[in-house]
Amino acid sequence: xxxxxxxxxxxxxxxxxxxxxxxxxxxxxxxxxxxxxxxxxxxxxxxxxxxxxxxxxxxxxxxxxxxxxxxxxxxxxxxxxxxxxxxxxxxxxxxxxxxxxxxxxxxxxxxxxxxxxxxxxxxxxxxxxxxxxxxxxxxxxxxxxxxxxxxxxxxxxxxxxxxxxxxxxxxxxxxxxxxxxxxxxxxxxxxxxxxxxxxxxxxxxxxxxxxxxxxxxxxxxxxxxxxxxxxxxxxxxxxxxxxxxxxxxxxxxxxxxxxxxxxxxxxxxxxxxxxxxxxxxxxxxxxxxxxxxxxxxxxxxxxxxxxxxxxxxxxxxxxxxxxxxxxxxxxxxxxxxxxxxxxxxxxxxxxxxxxxxxxxxxxxxxxxxxxxxxxxxxxxxxxxxxxxxxxxxxxxxxxxxxxxxxxxxxxxxxxxxxxxxxx
Numbered sequence: 223x224x225x226x227x228x229x230x231x232x233x234x235x236x237x238x239x240x241x242x243x244x245x246x247x248x249x250x251x252x253x254x255x256x257x258x259x260x261x262x263x264x265x266x267x268x269x270x271x272x273x274x275x276x277x278x279x280x281x282x283x284x285x286x287x288x289x290x291x292x293x294x295x296x297x298x299x300x301x302x303x304x305x306x307x308x309x310x311x312x313x314x315x316x317x318x319x320x321x322x323x324x325x326x327x328x329x330x331x332x333x334x335x336x337x338x339x340x341x342x343x344x345x346x347x348x349x350x351x352x353x354x355x356x357x358x359x360x361x362x363x364x365x366x367x368x369x370x371x372x373x374x375x376x377x378x379x380x381x382x383x384x385x386x387x388x389x390x391x392x393x394x395x396x397x398x399x400x401x402x403x404x405x406x407x408x409x410x411x412x413x414x415x416x417x418x419x420x421x422x423x424x425x426x427x428x429x430x431x432x433x434x435x436x437x438x439x440x441x442x443x444x445x446x447x448x449x450x451x452x453x454x455x456x457x458x459x460x461x462x463x464x465x466x467x468x469x470x471x472x473x474x475x476x477x478x479x480x481x482x483x484x485x486x487x488x489x490x491x492x493x494x495x496x497x498x499x500x501x502x503x504x505x506x507x508x509x510x511x512x513x514x515x516x517x518x519x520x521x522x523x524x525x526x527x528x529x530x531x532x533x534x535x536x537x538x539x540x541x542x543x544x545x546x547x548x549x550x551x552x553x554x555x556x557x558x559x560x561x562x563x564x565x566x567x568x569x570x571x572x573x574x575x576x577x578x579x580x581x582x583x584x585x586x587x588x589x590x591x592x593x594x595x596x597x598x599x600x601x602x603x604x605x606x607x608x609x610x611x612x613x614x615x616x617x618x619x620x621x622x623x624x625x626x627x628x629x630x631x632x633x634x635x636x637x638x639x640x641x642x643x644x645x
Contacts, residue, residue: 255444275593278592278624279623288468290470300511303514319332334478334507336464346490348409349493411436415455416444441464444561448457452481465479569618570638578638586638597618
């Protein structure tokens with residue numbers, strides 16, 4: 223997927239999973255405390271064996287940084303699921319029924335990430351509207367209903383996930399354009415939940431589509447927290463909604479959720495593995511990822527928005543306090559309006575006094591040990607999904623930091639900025 227379009231692959235940087243043993247050794251080097259010896263049950267450290275650099279994720283839940291780290295309870299559920307074979311169709315069915323109850327919707331299926339859910343949801347609409355569609359997609363759809371209405375400002379790098387099904391986009395801008403665009407080829411109306419522009423509201427998008435008997439699909443991949451978004455959009459009236467599993471929910475990176483109308487979810491299942499001759503055959507979700515997604519939802523629903531936000535703010539405050547006497551440095555916390563709606567630390571300074579650019583700060587932190595990735599909006603004139611940014615801005619994403627890593631980031635930022643101020 224093109225990495226330059228939106229929240230999940232912004233600017234194409236990557237993040238490595240920071241294993242507990244790696245974090246312990248990094249912390250030890252800073253605090254002069256011996257690292258604990260890993261137990262036999264932890265397994266061999268293949269990052270070290272393969273020579274893969276572990277990083278501290280001060281960026282966020284970007285796909286190219288391997289998104290989030292699963293909480294211990296989710297990791298344990300995944301490990302336990304790996305020990306027993308089951309019937310995959312039964313597991314998917316039971317997991318979907320459980321998730322639908324927990325997430326207050328008619329149906330649910332675990333997918334191979336949010337992009338997979340976009341493909342399967344579109345395939346579901348094609349199947350319901352065109353009875354022979356599972357076999358026909360994507361190449362033999364002549365004569366099928368295959369037009370997808372979308373606001374022009376909602377076009378993005380994940381369009382391809384829908385086009386995998388052989389659809390054709392029809393762009394609209396105004397509500398009048400939208401009203402006039404429906405015809406006997408219209409398949410669905412697609413909405414990008416975190417779009418920063420667009421004249422048509424969610425409510426109007428749903429209302430007009432349903433007046434014409436057309437389903438609405440909402441891509442809300444990165445749009446939790448708040449926790450309630452997991453049911454807000456289906457209850458608003460969207461027929462299908464997708465979320466990424468490996469972002470704020472903190473499930474496996476290669477898992478996602480497709481939620482919505484029971485008949486459409488059933489049609490998505492027909493187009494999903496382990497079925498043959500369908501667009502989703504290669505989008506395999508292993509038993510470990512299905513169980514991990516269910517466990518992650520359980521974990522996520524046990525949290526509170528207030529508790530998570532308070533912890534993220536504490537991390538930002540600790541970094542701010544460590545930088546407070548560095549000349550000209552100012553900082554603020556910023557919460558994006560939709561996607562990744564958590565506190566981010568935004569740092570600015572006078573580059574005439576501190577003679578290093580934010581891009582060079584990011585590069586120094588990336589090269590050092592431990593390697594630290596700042597948010598990719600750092601030093602850029604184009605932020606990601608609502609984050610403020612310009613060439614003079616450092617953005618620290620605090621929410622994917624593991625315990626103690628906020629102070630590692632704070633110390634390294636202070637060292638780099640203080641050295642540049644003295645130059």
